[in-house]
Amino acid sequence: MGKQFTLAEVAEHNTKGDLYIVLRGKVYDLTPFVDDHPGSAEILIDAAGQDCTEAYDDAGHSDEANEILPELEIGTVSVMNPLVDASLVPQVITNGVEQVKEITSGVLKPDVFQEFELHQKTEISHNVAITWRIGLMNSSAVSYRFKLPTEGSILGLPIGQHISIGAMLTQPDGTEKEVIRSYTPISGDHQPGYFDLLIKVYPQGNITQHLAGLKLGNSIRVRGPKGAFTYTKNMVRHFGMIAGGTGLTPMLQIIRAIVRGRAEGDETEVDLIFANVNEHDILLREDLEHIAKTDDGIRIHHVLNNPPGNWSGGVGFVNSDMISVS
Incomplete structure (x- = not known):
């Protein structure tokens, strides 16, 4: 399995001659690859010592890049599982041990895409409010509710982090390419059984157009949590x-x-x-x-x-x- 690193330990390797990064929970030593990076050494130096998962995914790296990674892998990041939201405790008491297991773990996997089914889809004009109170919105805003595996399931998304949505989309030249974008749900782990996204649909937005074309029962591919920031109570004034x-x-x-x-x-x-x-x-x-x-x-x-x-x-x-x- 290799050595385990904390994020603080990875952050110490942040120079051109000693350059580590994190991708999907794994640690890579890119030092021997710095001068060979097609996008310039400066890009890697700027990313040194950081979790670069989101930036790597969004850049759409080639198959060749993905094939090189295993040669540079040196270990994994040691992380703690997110804690359950305190507001879920009454539900745990009511529904018993089996739901405790679902609630404390969450269904998200940071390095594996999973499919979640579209349950509700609502286009909203600026003078219509959704019954579950998300407010007044422009007509280009669309709300999506996706079902989790069971009514007691939660995403397991720490506050301050987000998810990645991926889709294979046809490009102008006719080829297929996986496009990945990041979104923050407007629901939380205190609302088990589903998660909600609020997204503005843009004419040139690949993923937003893909989502706009979904019908009830269709699925999206999601992985996470993503992000380096996690909010904790009173962390700042x-x-x-x-x-x-x-x-x-x-x-x-x-x-x-x-x-x-x-x-x-x-x-x-x-x-x-x-x-x-x-x-x-x-x-x-x-x-x-x-x-x-x-x-x-x-x-x-x-x-x-x-x-x-x-x-x-x-x-x-x-x-x-x-x-x-x-």
Whole structure:
């Protein structure tokens, strides 16, 4: 199996002459390969000592690159399994030991794609709210609910991390290529049995167009968790966040975790600057306003590039003055 490394140990190998990276939980010594990298040595040096799984997948490396990796593998990363969300404890008590096993493990696998079936799909206009309260959204936003294996299953996604969705897509030249993109669910592990994605469909977006074409009962391929950041209660006193469009979803994941954690003593404060073009582009507006109204520690600052005449929020592009005030 090779040696086990902590992420801190990998991070110490961060120079051209001593260069380790992490891919899908495995550690690779790229030192002998640095000068041969087709994309330049600088790219590898910038990535030295880090978990590069997401960047590697998104870059769409060749079969040759994947064949070289086993020769450079030197070990694995020693990690701890994510802890169960405290809000699930009552459900565990109610449903017994078998569900304890499902809830504490999660179904995600970081290095293996799994298929999850589409259960609900809703296109939303800016003047229609979804019954399960995700707010008012532009018509280009689509919500997707995917079923987990059982009603008691959870993804096992730590707060602050995301998933990768992969699909084999036909390219303009007629060839097939696997395309992988990262998304943050708007649901959490306190909601077993399913996970929800909120995605804006773009005309040139390969994965978003693929998702838009899914019918109920179709499946997507998912793996994870992905990401180097994991939120823990009171890890900082105050978060300053900036988001635009569906870039809100990872911020909302953390904000909701903070709000849920108030009962357990989470005192973290948040100022979120949320930038959009038009007022009707503001995703999850009702949710955000409800959170800010009921929690004094969460403050939302809207900024529009094309505001209506009666707009009282920020105007234009986000700048240093807006950040300093927030």
